[in-house]
Amino acid sequence: MDLRDRQVDSLIEESLYISTNLAPQQKQDAWKRLRARAGQQSLLPPAAACDRPLSLLERVFGNNGFLQAWLARLAVDEARYERARQNQYSLRYGVLITSAGFPNRLVEPFRYHFMTPVF
Amino acid sequence: MVSFQEVEPSDAALIERVRTNDLEALGALFDRYYAHVFRAAVAITQDGAVAEDIAQDCFLKVHRYANRIDTSLPLAPWLYRVTVNLSYTWISRQKRRRVSLEMVVDRLISPAWLSPDHIAEHTEIQEQVRAAIADLNFNQRVVIVLHYLSGLNLEEIAEILDCPVGTVKSRLYYARENLRGRLGLLNGTNEVAHGFAG
Incomplete structure (x- = not known):
């Protein structure tokens, strides 16, 4: 014999409510403990701007974002640079990106900067 | 006034x-x-x-x-x-x-x-229901508790658990089915649940 939905619902509600009873004395004791512990701890300052999650735009274009990291890697990673340089024309003609070669020209001065020996 | x-x-x-x-x-x-x-x-x-x-x-x-x-x-x-x-x-x-x-x-x-007062009020059926709820997996139990004990609706639970409303709905459905199965089984074999049949 199946229990009807309403009966199951009320049975669950009653059971949960009764089995989680809280005595007034329990609550008072809990407050005393909480008050003592809260008095000993300090509040955290408001969250700084850096604590909030970054937006997609910030992740891509922001400081240390994806684009900056990619350009930096392109500038210092020889193999990556060579691969990009060799493929720039195929990209230009193979795909409808006419300015596909620009990152290499753009990166060239940075390569000099990054690769200059520091004494 | x-x-x-x-x-x-x-x-x-x-x-x-x-x-x-x-x-x-x-x-x-x-x-x-x-x-x-x-x-x-x-x-x-x-x-x-x-x-x-x-x-x-x-x-x-x-x-x-x-x-x-x-x-x-x-x-x-x-x-x-x-x-x-x-x-x-x-x-x-x-x-x-x-x-x-x-x-x-x-x-x-x-x-x-x-x-002691509480124990006196604690009926056998409620104890069985409580045991059945305790047997649910964590996700189903949380949804049951938030819905039936805290009186929250599906949207509110979804916000708290940071999951889609459909997921909450599904968990609630299967949790209730599990409980119904357990209690229905008790109903057939145990006179404790007889009062709820009719």
């Missing part, structure tokens, strides 16, 4: 005061929400002592993180989320420790945190 009825301060106003380390304001929030948090924690963890610790930690977080709580949003979902997370952490640790079967059975059959 002037109303002389005292207006209770809003949660946001109380949190603003907690930010100035006003413990009376924390006390007002405690009065307002402690029972809800404690009850949810007991129902999820099935352990009164642990639930007390979880409720304590939850309100300590209200105090500690007062400056970071968004007062434009209601406080209750934030409290429930912390409660669920703390309960989950405790249950995960318990699983790792592999609590002995005797302890679990003992906890289910004779909960030590119940007052």
Whole structure:
């Protein structure tokens, strides 16, 4: 014999409510403990701007974002640079990106900067 | 006409005061929400002592993180989320420790945190329902507790658990089916549930 939905619902509600009873004395004791512990701890300052999650735009274009990291890697990673340089024309003609070669020209001065020996 | 009825301060106003380390304001929030948090924690963890610790930690977080709580949003979902997370952490640790079967059975059959009055009210059926709820997996149990004990709707639960409403709906459905199965089985074999059949 199946229990009807309403009966199951009320049975669950009653059971949960009764089995989680809280005595007034329990609550008072809990407050005393909480008050003592809260008095000993300090509040955290408001969250700084850096604590909030970054937006997609910030992740891509922001400081240390994806684009900056990619350009930096392109500038210092020889193999990556060579691969990009060799493929720039195929990209230009193979795909409808006419300015596909620009990152290499753009990166060239940075390569000099990054690769200059520091004494 | 002037109303002389005292207006209770809003949660946001109380949190603003907690930010100035006003413990009376924390006390007002405690009065307002402690029972809800404690009850949810007991129902999820099935352990009164642990639930007390979880409720304590939850309100300590209200105090500690007062400056970071968004007062434009209601406080209750934030409290429930912390409660669920703390309960989950405790249950995960318990699983790792592999609590002995005797302890679990003992906890289910004779909960030590119940007052004598409470034990008197505790009927056998309710005990069976409670045991059936305790047997649900964590996700289903949390949804059952938040829905039936805390009276939250599907959207509110979805927000607290940070999951789609459809997921909450599905968990609630399967949890109820599981409970219905357990109680239906009892109904056929045990006269305790007979009164609920008709």
